[in-house]
Amino acid sequence: MPIDSITLRNAVMRNIRAFFYDRAFLEVETPIRLVTPCMELHIDAEPCGDHFLRTSPEIFHKQLLATGYEKIFEIGKCFRRGEMGPLHHPEYTMLEWYRTQADYMDILADTKALLQAVAGIADSVWHQRTVSEAFLEFAGWDPVGNYDEDRFDIDLVEKVEPAFREIGGPVVLIDYPVEAAALSRRKSGNPLMAERWELYINGIEIANAYSELTDPTEQRRRFEACAEQRKAMGKEVYSIDESFIESLEKMPPAGGVALGIDRLLMLIADADSLDAVLPFR
Amino acid sequence: MYSASDLKKGLKIEIDGDPCMITNFEFSKPGKGQALYRCKIKNLISGNQFDKTYRSVEKVKRCSLMSRDYTFSYIDGDDYVFSDNTTYEEVHLNDELLGDLKKFIVDDMKVEILFHDDRALDITLPNFVEMNIAETEPGARGDTATNVMKPAKLENGFEINVPIFINEADTIRIDTRTGTYADRVSKG
Numbered sequence: 001m002p003i004d005s006i007t008l009r010n011a012v013m014r015n016i017r018a019f020f021y022d023r024a025f026l027e028v029e030t031p032i033r034l035v036t037p038c039m040e041l042h043i044d045a046e047p048c049g050d051h052f053l054r055t056s057p058e059i060f061h062k063q064l065l066a067t068g069y070e071k072i073f074e075i076g077k078c079f080r081r082g083e084m085g086p087l088h089h090p091e092y093t094m095l096e097w098y099r100t101q102a103d104y105m106d107i108l109a110d111t112k113a114l115l116q117a118v119a120g121i122a123d124s125v126w127h128q129r130t131v132s133e134a135f136l137e138f139a140g141w142d143p144v145g146n147y148d149e150d151r152f153d154i155d156l157v158e159k160v161e162p163a164f165r166e167i168g169g170p171v172v173l174i175d176y177p178v179e180a181a182a183l184s185r186r187k188s189g190n191p192l193m194a195e196r197w198e199l200y201i202n203g204i205e206i207a208n209a210y211s212e213l214t215d216p217t218e219q220r221r222r223f224e225a226c227a228e229q230r231k232a233m234g235k236e237v238y239s240i241d242e243s244f245i246e247s248l249e250k251m252p253p254a255g256g257v258a259l260g261i262d263r264l265l266m267l268i269a270d271a272d273s274l275d276a277v278l279p280f281r
Numbered sequence: 282m283y284s285a286s287d288l289k290k291g292l293k294i295e296i297d298g299d300p301c302m303i304t305n306f307e308f309s310k311p312g313k314g315q316a317l318y319r320c321k322i323k324n325l326i327s328g329n330q331f332d333k334t335y336r337s338v339e340k341v342k343r344c345s346l347m348s349r350d351y352t353f354s355y356i357d358g359d360d361y362v363f364s365d366n367t368t369y370e371e372v373h374l375n376d377e378l379l380g381d382l383k384k385f386i387v388d389d390m391k392v393e394i395l396f397h398d399d400r401a402l403d404i405t406l407p408n409f410v411e412m413n414i415a416e417t418e419p420g421a422r423g424d425t426a427t428n429v430m431k432p433a434k435l436e437n438g439f440e441i442n443v444p445i446f447i448n449e450a451d452t453i454r455i456d457t458r459t460g461t462y463a464d465r466v467s468k469g
Contacts, residue, residue: 042313044314083310084308085308085309088310149314153311154334156311158319159312180313182313198312208313
């Protein structure tokens with residue numbers, strides 16, 4: 001009998017929680033309604049009365065790390081306005097985990113172990129490409145040191161993602177141009193790159209990880225630049241969360257990742273649309 | 282103008298002056314990147330298919346297609362001339378646009394012509410047309426098999442395949458959608 005998506009979700013969730021409990025991660029709950037959503041150029045928060053719904057729990061997780069928690073994870077709903085398609089739904093389930101004294105490579109090792117445990121993906125089938133390698137190979141140019149946002153985004157979806165689909169299985173796209181760093185820190189030894197990776201499975205983006213940016217001055221500068229750009233695009237500008245910026249002063253080095261649970265279930269179910277795993281969609 | 286987020290499968294848009302239709306549509310948003318709308322598009326004039334990706338800030342021109350009722354009037358060289366049922370304005374359609382349909386155009390036929398601005402794109406004939414057989418080899422008496430076909434010349438000189446029992450001066454019905462014989466209306 002084919003397994004239904006409700007039962008599948010339950011089985012995968014149990015395995016995910018068991019994985020993190022075994023490794024002594026603390027499961028945390030952070031606010032879903034917030035006053036100041038984390039500002040990112042292309043992510044729009046859903047208004048909710050005089051609050052917004054979270055687009056990610058990351059700003060709270062980093063504040064927890066700053067107060068002394070070392071290994072935390074959360075599974076919960078996040079909301080992004082206007083994102084709808086076979087691979088998008090405006091309300092979706094995100095898994096995030098963070099650890100201190102770790103960087104994006106440690107988080108990659110966690111991710112491989114997790115996907116081995118919950119999806120049976122063997123270590124031996126993973127591929128890895130730097131952004132420079134992937135773009136030179138599949139799009140004929142190197143975005144590092146030569147970044148063009150529109151060209152980057154369009155070549156990513158038209159050329160790189162289809163090539164990753166061809167390669168098949170998990171492919172890690174790693175070391176982003178610093179302009180696409182989001183909340184990741186610059187790569188040690190190469191200021192043109194950021195310590196960020198994205199995991200693709202069969203060409204579908206599953207997870208996004210950083211060596212977390214912990215420099216409050218740099219973080220404020222990025223938020224301010226982002227606010228300028230959002231304003232120029234006619235998008236709503238969110239205020240800067242001062243308690244978050246303040247907490248970065250005390251935040252130890254850390255790595256963290258956000259992984260889309262619905263897409264993971266879709267891949268485990270061998271489906272090509274979220275329709276297969278979101279029964280009320 | 283449409284904004285990129287209005288795009289969807291089946292929508293007709295205008296690109297470089299040509300009417301086009303979106304035949305496939307995919308919302309895409311690469312990690313932390315901008316929303317992209319990936320379309321497969323068919324040019325409704327040339328029939329060419331191509332891929333195009335729109336960014337959310339882009340605008341796309343609306344395409345105004347309109348159908349109007351016409352009546353076949355006369356042949357002018359290679360053109361078939363139709364007149365608008367309400368304004369009597371004439372429109373010339375050439376061989377290329379009509380294709381095989383020109384075989385089934387008869388006097389005073391009512392047709393529908395699809396326009397993009399002032400450019401005729403397509404013509405729709407009535408589903409069935411009655412025409413007389415001008416010339417065909419005589420069929421064997423009593424042979425009513427419909428699966429054995431022979432060529433016949435229509436009243437306008439074009440040829441069509443008809444069952445063996447059809448004779449000169451018979452009136453037949455032709456399905457204009459398939460361009461094939463449908464049935465016999467009356468014996469000549």
